[in-house]
Amino acid sequence: MKKKYFKILIFIIFLVFIFLVSFSIYTFTSNRLNINEKEKTLESNIEENEAQFENVNENINTNIEDNLKNKIYESDKSKNYLALGDSITLGTGLKDKDKNSFSSLLSNNFTLILNDAIDGMSCSWLSHKFKQGDYKEEIKKADIVTLSIGSNDLLGVFYKVLAESFNIDLENNSNLIQCAKEKFNSASLEEKYTMIHNLYSKMSEDETKKQITEALNRYKKCWPEVINHIKSLNKDAEIIAIEYYNPYHNIHIPILRDALFSTYFDSYVEDLNKYLHENVSLGYKVANIKNDFYLSNSTNVNISPFEFNLDPHPNEIGHRIIYEKIMEIINSK
Helix, strand or coil, X not given: CHHHHHHHHHHHHHHHHHHHHHHHHHHHHHHHHHHHHHHHHHHHHHHHHHHHHHHHHHHHHHHHHHHHHCCCCCCCCCCEEEEXXXXXXXXXXXXXXXXXXXXXXXXXXXXXXXXXXXXXXXXXXXXXXXXCCCCHHHHHHCCEEEEECCHHHHHHHHHHHHHHHCCCCHHHCCCHHHHHHHHHHCCCHHHHHHHHHHHHHHHCCHXXXXXXXXXXXXXXXXXXXXXXXXXXXXXXXXXXXXXXXXXXXXXXXXXXXXXXXXXXXXXXXXXXXXXXXXXXXXXXXXXXXXXXXXXXXXXXXXXXXXXXXXXXXXXXXXXXXXXXXXXXXXXXX
């Protein structure tokens, strides 16, 4: 009799176990379906928001391009032009930099004696090259000298943080931006969130902010050396410095806490520009590009859960804006 009750008890326990397992599988499947549905809805909303934002940018860019195309400047090949600086002057990020970079556009108006812009060049690097005697003869011959220098002093710290956050070996990856883009685009949605979180966390650390402040101080120390060196060799040369901009200013991705990304560099860029404008008495003029850059999609930056292009360089519209601002200064005499 006891064996009979025991078998019945075992059978009941077995049925309860089957029920619990079935219920768990059903609950897990339902939750997974709900999560997948939410992810699809989220992606759909993101794509819709991106499409709307791109349409707004496209309309703005069309208006800006139309205005730029209507402006024609006279050429004066009797004036010698010297282009110095970083990758902005070089035209990095353009499909045809020999045609569309601002320095190439200026070479259509003036006689380009040298474009020795170097990708990654900082203010201290240029100052060091001056001390070595580089560009001495070119400076003496130049009527116009453009300078795009100082951005790498600030972005250099950010690139280091980016490499650490995305676990990228800088020594074995010369193109950090491309490597970060490929790593992000191939990651799952969950992995992307983790990568972005790591980047935000490191950017917010006091040590990172300290390194940026130190970099800005080094820039402020060497900038007068650069201008004074050019003036000492050619007091009549017209020096035009390009204003700084935050390449991530126009990012709009709420789910990625874009408020931090879009405004993080704003205060540092404002500090750079404030210093630049306050020291024009050294003997240079400033091409004011920042506001026009912020009103248009003037860089190669494109950040979303599906794309992670941090390339801060100006696109064709950006270079055309720089060209226009420089020509306005030259023609304002």
